[in-house]
Amino acid sequence: MPDLGPPPERLTVHVGQVRRLIGEQFPRWAGLPVRPVARVGWDNFTFHLGDTMVVRLPSAAEYALAVGKEQRWLPVLAPQLPLPVPVPLAHGRPGADYPFPWSVNPWLPGEPASTGRVSDPVPFALDLAGFVAALQKAGTEGGPRPGKHNWFRGATLRTYDAQARRALAALDGHLDVGPADGIWRTALAAPWDGVDVWFHGDLAPGNLLLGDDGKLAAVIDFGTCGIGDPSCDMAIAWTLLTADGRQAFRERLSVDEATWARGRGWALWKTLVTCARTVGRTDEEAANARRVLGEIFSG
Structure with missing residues (x-):
C-alpha cells in the first residue's frame, strides 16, 4: 500500500500576490479586480478575476500535482460531457513568492x-x-x-x-x-x-x-x-x-x-x-x- 504520509503543509495566498501573478504573466487581465471567492476550499485558494474568471492556486505541493492534469485533460473531456466543466483558460507558473503552477478558469455560476x-x-x-x-x-x-x-x-x-x-x-x-x-x-x-x-x-x-x-x-x-x-x-x-x-x-x-x-x-x-x-x-x-x-x- 502507498504511504499517504502526514497531511500536506498548506501555505497562504493573498490578493496582492494574485494581482502580481496576473500582472507579470497575463498583463491583458492586469486591470481586472481580484477578490476571494465566498466559499474557500481546502486544496486550492480561489479568487474571482473580474466577473467571468477565477484564479485557482493549489494550497500545497501535493495539490499542485493536479494542475497539469486538468490543463491537459479537461479540454479533451469537456466536449464529451453533458454539463459545463471548468476548462482552463490559462496556465500560470510560479512567481510573486508563490511556488506552484496555477490556473485561470472560467467562473461557472451556481x-x-x-x-x-x-x-x-x-x-x-x-x-x-x-x-x-x-x-x-x-x-x-x-x-x-x-x-x-x-x-x-x-x-x-x-x-x-x-x-x-x-x-x-x-x-x-x-x-x-x-x-x-x-x-x-x-x-x-x-x-x-x-x-x-x-x-x-x-x-x-x-x-x-x-x-x-x-x-x-x-x-x-x-x-x-x-x-x-x-x-x-x-x-x-x-x-x-x-x-x-x-x-x-x-x-x-x-x-x-x-x-x-x-x-x-x-x-x-x-x-x-x-x-x-x-x-x-x-x-x-x-x-x-x-x-x-x-x-x-x-x-
Whole structure:
C-alpha cells in the first residue's frame, strides 16, 4: 500500500500576490479586480478575476500535482460531457513568492448542491448519473492512473484501510461500530473487473453546482480525476442523494453489486474519519457526518 504520509503543509495566498501573478504573466487581465471567492476550499485558494474568471492556486505541493492534469485533460473531456466543466483558460507558473503552477478558469455560476437546495431529488440523481455515464465513456488512452496526484482515487480501497480502522477504534463506545465494520469488510472484499474508465474522484456536494431552478448546472474541481476503478464516484449516492435518488442513480448507471459495495466503502471511509474527528461536537460538519453515516447504514 502507498504511504499517504502526514497531511500536506498548506501555505497562504493573498490578493496582492494574485494581482502580481496576473500582472507579470497575463498583463491583458492586469486591470481586472481580484477578490476571494465566498466559499474557500481546502486544496486550492480561489479568487474571482473580474466577473467571468477565477484564479485557482493549489494550497500545497501535493495539490499542485493536479494542475497539469486538468490543463491537459479537461479540454479533451469537456466536449464529451453533458454539463459545463471548468476548462482552463490559462496556465500560470510560479512567481510573486508563490511556488506552484496555477490556473485561470472560467467562473461557472451556481450554488453548491445540498439536500435542501435540490429541487427534485430523482431528476437530479438521473442528471448526475448521466454525467457520470458520459465521463465513463470517454477514451482512456494515456489517461492519468491513480497516484499521489489524486490521492489514489481509482485504486484499491485498501489504500485507506489503516485510516478507516483508526477511525473505527476512535468511535468505539460513541456509536455501534459493528455495522460499519461489516460494510467496510464487504467493500474491501468486493472485486473490480480491472477495466479502466474515467472518474471524477470527488463528486462531493461542493463540486456539484445548482442553477436557480435547483437543477444540476455544472460540475467543478477535477483535481482527483483519473482512470481506473470508478467506484469512488458512487460515494455521492450516500453523501448527498436521497434513498429514491440513490436507487435511480444506480439503475441509470447499471451498477453491479461489487462496484456498489466498493462505492459504499468509499463513502464510509471518509465519513468515519469525519465522525472520529468531530466526536462530541454539535456543529454542522459533525451533524452532516452523522446524517451520512445513517444513509450508509440504511443501504
